[in-house]
Amino acid sequence: MSAATAFEKARAEDRAALVGYLPAGFPDVEASIAALRTMVDAGCDVIEIGLPYSDPVMDGPTIQTAAQQALEAGTRTSDVLRVVEAVAGTGTPTLVMTYWNPVERYGTERFARDLAAAGGAGLITPDLTPDFAPEWIAAADAHDLDKVFLVAPSSTDERIAMTTAACRGFVYATAVMGVTGARESTSDLAGPLVARTHRTTDLPVGVGLGVSNGAQAAAVAAYADGVIVGSAFVRTLLDHPGDAAAGRRALGSLTEDLAEGVRA
Amino acid sequence: MELDQQHGADALGWFGGTGGFGGRFMPEALIAALDELDVAWRDALADPAFTEEFQRLLREYAGVPSALYDATRLSAEAGARILLKREDLNHTGAHKIRNVLGQALLTKRMGKTRVIAETGAGQHGVASATAAAYLGLDCTVYMGEVDTERQALNVARMQLLGAEVVPVTSGSRTLKDAINEALRDWVASVDHTAYLFGTAAGPHPFPSLVASFVRGIGDEARQQCLDLTGSLPDAVAACVGGGSNAIGLFAGFVDDPGVAIYGFEAGGEGVDTDRHAATIHAGSVGVLHGARTYVLQDEDGQTVESHSISAGLDYPGVGPQHASLAATERATYVPVTDDQAMAAMSRLARTEGIICAIESAHAVAGALELAKQRPGQTLLVNLSGRGDKDMGTALEYFGLGEAGRESDT
Numbered sequence: 001m002s003a004a005t006a007f008e009k010a011r012a013e014d015r016a017a018l019v020g021y022l023p024a025g026f027p028d029v030e031a032s033i034a035a036l037r038t039m040v041d042a043g044c045d046v047i048e049i050g051l052p053y054s055d056p057v058m059d060g061p062t063i064q065t066a067a068q069q070a071l072e073a074g075t076r077t078s079d080v081l082r083v084v085e086a087v088a089g090t091g092t093p094t095l096v097m098t099y100w101n102p103v104e105r106y107g108t109e110r111f112a113r114d115l116a117a118a119g120g121a122g123l124i125t126p127d128l129t130p131d132f133a134p135e136w137i138a139a140a141d142a143h144d145l146d147k148v149f150l151v152a153p154s155s156t157d158e159r160i161a162m163t164t165a166a167c168r169g170f171v172y173a174t175a176v177m178g179v180t181g182a183r184e185s186t187s188d189l190a191g192p193l194v195a196r197t198h199r200t201t202d203l204p205v206g207v208g209l210g211v212s213n214g215a216q217a218a219a220v221a222a223y224a225d226g227v228i229v230g231s232a233f234v235r236t237l238l239d240h241p242g243d244a245a246a247g248r249r250a251l252g253s254l255t256e257d258l259a260e261g262v263r264a
Numbered sequence: 265m266e267l268d269q270q271h272g273a274d275a276l277g278w279f280g281g282t283g284g285f286g287g288r289f290m291p292e293a294l295i296a297a298l299d300e301l302d303v304a305w306r307d308a309l310a311d312p313a314f315t316e317e318f319q320r321l322l323r324e325y326a327g328v329p330s331a332l333y334d335a336t337r338l339s340a341e342a343g344a345r346i347l348l349k350r351e352d353l354n355h356t357g358a359h360k361i362r363n364v365l366g367q368a369l370l371t372k373r374m375g376k377t378r379v380i381a382e383t384g385a386g387q388h389g390v391a392s393a394t395a396a397a398y399l400g401l402d403c404t405v406y407m408g409e410v411d412t413e414r415q416a417l418n419v420a421r422m423q424l425l426g427a428e429v430v431p432v433t434s435g436s437r438t439l440k441d442a443i444n445e446a447l448r449d450w451v452a453s454v455d456h457t458a459y460l461f462g463t464a465a466g467p468h469p470f471p472s473l474v475a476s477f478v479r480g481i482g483d484e485a486r487q488q489c490l491d492l493t494g495s496l497p498d499a500v501a502a503c504v505g506g507g508s509n510a511i512g513l514f515a516g517f518v519d520d521p522g523v524a525i526y527g528f529e530a531g532g533e534g535v536d537t538d539r540h541a542a543t544i545h546a547g548s549v550g551v552l553h554g555a556r557t558y559v560l561q562d563e564d565g566q567t568v569e570s571h572s573i574s575a576g577l578d579y580p581g582v583g584p585q586h587a588s589l590a591a592t593e594r595a596t597y598v599p600v601t602d603d604q605a606m607a608a609m610s611r612l613a614r615t616e617g618i619i620c621a622i623e624s625a626h627a628v629a630g631a632l633e634l635a636k637q638r639p640g641q642t643l644l645v646n647l648s649g650r651g652d653k654d655m656g657t658a659l660e661y662f663g664l665g666e667a668g669r670e671s672d673t
Contacts, residue, residue, distance in 0.1 A: 054435065054566040055552065057447045058291050064434060077564045100289050101551040105565030127289050127554075131276070134283075152293035154454065159295065177293055178452035 002146050003093040003121050003169040006045040007204035007225055016221035016262040018043060019206050021230035023050035024083040025075025026066040031244050033086045035251055040092045042252040043259025047087050048124060051080045051098035058126045060181030062231040077106050081118045088119030095146060097124040112139035122146025122169050130166035137166060148172050151197055153189040164201035170226060171197055171205045180209055181231045191223050217261030227262050277468020279588035286584035288467040290554045297454040302469040304374050321365050326355045332488035337615040344635035345642045349485045352620055358649030359481055359509040360391035364460055366477030368395035371458040378402040378457040382446040384411055384439035385576035386418025387649055388462035393427035403427040406445045408438035411575045418653050436569040439579045443553050463506025464583035467554030471583050475511045481646060482516020489644055498641035499524040499634060503626040505577035507586045509648035527586060528630035530572035531599030541570035542599035543582040544590045552581040573602035574622035604629040606661050621649035
């Protein structure tokens, strides 16, 4: 199921969609499935599942720490697909966010086939731009998968147009120039970037990087079609080491706060 | 100083054709900066004033051209004529100064005020700090925590030159993680900061850009060899980590089909162990730090930690042009173990009175093996750096430093 379905539903309710991220296998595979289901139950409209990678250039320390724990716990690409299957089974559009090398190593066509078979909606690719993605674009199209590429404040208008033309599902706007991580205030670069992106496409535009509470989510929801939250979710679990139940309770509370935010 | 069109990358950074090696696998946030750099670099190379200033700086400040030295005592032992391109005599002690002076000049030309760099052994960090000091730029150097410990003297050098050295504690705490951290800094500071990439790897245009600034090694060596011997060498050799000194040397000879080209990788404790950095010999094709190339990786595409006694070669990737030269068999890449390199370091010191960097000792070791296959031939070896920085490692490896005790090396 394309992520566009969830964005359309949110738009029909005159609100933004809440997109939630956690890495697969953090703190272990089963616990990550339980945590992601908690986020679905508490109000996430779209789920992003991170594929833990050894060299995550765009990730800040919070997500990198979680991904490292997942790798140390032995998380494999096949485990990521298992998590996708478990979460997609809830009926919530579920995408994988991944750096490119693990996909290329798995085999681009094979990955697309197995992701589709697991019920996954598609891929978000932080280090793959459409001009270097012909194999992925072909495989995704063949398997009816979403292709979510990123736009940034530094993107030229020409590149935004090129990027959105290649996207399917939604467009991911990185709101700040920097790595992932919760921030005190959201970026003043985000609004203009979303406006520039909207001028090139009818696809929904989600804004990522930095949101950590309902008030910030509401501020972003005022101009974006989706609010993407990652580090803040990861933080709740990191703050409750060894107590999965408490972590999930905190995760549920944060999700509810953010879900109210996108409806404000 | 022209781009090598035949062996260089195409407009998207592919070596060996679209989808081959190289390219640009990078966050969209950095694409504008990479495009800006690409345009500025091509514009600078076409500007005689820029190339003249670059050549003047190399000549008057860096001590370039470096000498080509006929290593007669080593040759007599080896059974082949070994010529050493003495990049160890450059200012800051390595070939790296060529690259950073080019990139730092480019930074000034682009109107940026700060440079960042990553470093393994510290040679690139010291060179970057030096160029930044000379040109009045702020400088931050990222260095894996492990490397800050084994290269403490170079950390002190960088600090004395006014650079901030940031120890990187993520991942394997070595060069690859320093690159990740520098890229993260760059995403957040790209409006006023240039990334002085330390080797001929990374996203387009870095592999081509770095090659263009260091190709003087090969161009000079080719002419010097002709002047000295009246003919071209039978083979050229260089060590390969990321591969900048090697690509600089190879650039001068890649169009000479009669000259064999050898790259010597870090075989560490042996390529049949998991403790090496022989990326081309034992790696597989993947994407790391923005380029498709040979990578040490596991079945899932996770980067595997590399090992070399030389911090400068301790990198699980390699420049994409080397990957292309290996795939087309224009160049041959062979692993050299830690022990072989250290033995060569000692042998060169005792026969010629030259203490080379452990990186360069890999090339010397490779050449000594090559001499057995090519007796009487002329082998031109790039001595990419000097060994001052490696004395701590040498002291430990050989058990040196105790007066009255004779080393058994």
